[in-house]
Amino acid sequence: MRNVRLGIRDGLVFGAVFLFVVLVGLYGAFAANSLLGVRVPNMIFALFGIWVGAYVMRSVRRQGSQLTDGVVAALVAGVTMTLLLALFTFWASRVNLRDIFANMTPEVVALLTFDRGVPTGLVFQVVGGALLAVAGALGNVAWDRIRLPEGATETGNRLASFLLVLYVIVGGFTALLFALGQWGPALRDIAEGALGFALPNDLYRILRIGAVVLIVGYLGGIALTLAAPAQAVRLKERLTTTRRLFGLAFILLALFFPLSLGSYWNQVLTTIGIFVMMGLGLNVVVGFAGLLDLGYVAFFAIGAYTYAFLNSPKYGLDLSFWVSLPIAMAVAALAGIILGVPVLRMRGDYLAIVTLGFGEIIRLIMNNQVELTGGAQGILQIQPPEILGLVINTPLRFYYLIFIGAVLVAFVTARLNNSRIGRAWIAMREDEDVAQAMGINTVNYKLLAFATGAAFAGLAGLIFAARQRNIFPADFGLLVSIEALSLIIIGGMGSIPGVIAGAVALKGLPELLRALQEYRLLIYGALLVVMMLVRPEGLLPSRRRAREIHEAMEEIEIDESELQSTA
């Protein structure tokens, strides 16, 4: 019963996310695209189906329930998800929803029903969703179970698991799509080309039925593998491999994807990159050292204004970007220490309020010291950087500059985290008194965290000023601090990949949501709320953080069940 409830809940969540993807126009946007002959929207559909199944199975297994319970829960989740989708599709096919949801065009409805019209297409949705979810669930188990025979190397085992997952995902929906007819004509053409004669229609139909049998057999095969005795699986190692593969894919994507984008999206990417740098810096202060800083924008502003002072013709210094870079970082770090000293004895809420004030002080200085900073008119004509004669003045070039900067910042923070210094910060975050009793000079380590975080924000500010060419106090409002903090919470506090994911989600989503026009911020806010409810530890949490959050949650659950049992 509990598993069914879990399935319904997760099915609803995934269904809502799926609907969201449809409503923002992502689904329809790829209508004309196909990959390996499969239309991209159908791939999205299949991915959602597999994903919900795998996700539900993972939750069920974590509770230590039976595998059959997990399969049932996944089935329920798949059906729930697609029922939600089917209901909406039905509604959209009867009533014109385009006044509210601009993207619910008849074309999208046709896509959602696999070109089969309303009653048949809806059945396809639900049956397909159920099958895919079960495939995902079994794939999730198989991922941990499949091992090569005794004596195989660790690399061999990892490769086997990876290929298996690939097989589950690709094989699963390939067969399904063939059965649904998406691949049918293409495969028929290939087969006929190879054979040299036309296939009779009846044979073709039989092949299609064969594909359905294939899916059943495929699922059965996975089920049989699962029945084999579970061998000791070193999940931790597998996790590292997965992370590395994703990391590599991400870096390749980040390197080459922007080349195919227009300057608008590259501009968005530079903004994301600047926030990645800020987020990584704030992550040192909040995520590692546990010092809640709400005035982080101050250091961003200090970096930007330092470059403006050193570079803008208004002040006559005319220092280049590269000379200003270390100076701006040093000035920001110094400001971090200046803020740090008075707040050394403060913790939690009190610290947050003081840092909040600090951020406002810096902004007001920028605004009111008109002779020095130009006041609200800002500082104009800041020069862009130049590398060996190449002026960095297009969004694409800035993107690569920022990419290098962000990689360096990520590298430095990762190295610091995995050292004596990182351990000292985390010890301090967990229990300041004990950390001190273990010989950690908390004063120095707090100041070090503030200075490091501030220096990275200073770097981000410097690049921001170089990109904008003109800076104004209004660019450095409280909202920037809040966004920087939100992105590390959404991404997963203390986790470097999390910060990147958070920045992409927080700064990228609003751009993707532009299609929603005036509903944009409403949906965006709702998504953030859902996100924090479903995954409080963040998108890609550090293992440490996930542990803390889940332990806290389990304690709450235990308390509740105790209450219930006593009542």
Next chain:
Amino acid sequence: MSDYILEARGVTKRFGGLVAVNRVDFTIERRTIAGLIGPNGAGKTTFFNCLTGLYKADEGEIIFDGKYSLIGVPPDRITALGISRTFQNIRLFGSMTALENVMVGTHCRTKTNMIDAIFHTPRYHREEAWARKRAMELLEYVGMANAADEVATSLPYGYQRRLEIARALATEPKLLLLDEPTAGMNPNETEEMTDLIRRLCDDLGVSILLIEHDMRVVMGISDKVSVLDHGELIAEGSPEDVQKNPKVIEAYLGTVGTEQAAEARRRGRDDECSN
């Protein structure tokens, strides 16, 4: 060199009008186990906190190792000088593994700085390997090498207590302060812990100051027992002497606790017989 690892003279700590520790004179000889007992609220933990620098004593002098005055010295410096402690309510770094917890303890004996950490200098590699090895050795010493990669909070209670000791040992103390190390343990675990404490003193040459409520533990392993009541030192001496001291019995049982007193006397006789 002084015979005493620690000498406290007239240590006083007040919280507003409450005198938590009142002119306590206290010494610990090198390589011995000193027990500190007293009813709840007697000021034992406050006294501990004065020694480790968590509180600053209002009056008095504390001399460590015959040469260092500890008054006004911050806790991390005191740890670096060679005093380490465990906590009454276990305070491990909950999100870290057992090994990482102990590695934090090696902090004040290593010097890796930011430059080392970022560029992975030879010093980083050397110290990181040393800290890991040292931490592993200490986990073995307290008998929990098999749990090195477990998250601290998921460890069984007895292991958490031992982990606190391993972490404290990683700071290489000359004096180790244990705040109720056997609290909440079953007789079996208590016995193992008592053995461990004895070994720390005998094998490693660490002097130990022990706060403990379990009389059998304190009386069994202490070379000297001191009794605090209402912040004042009311008795001091060998375990046998202290047990017979009427002031101690009164402090623990009040004047009406005749029944318990009889029980205590009987237990004392039993102990003598078994010795």
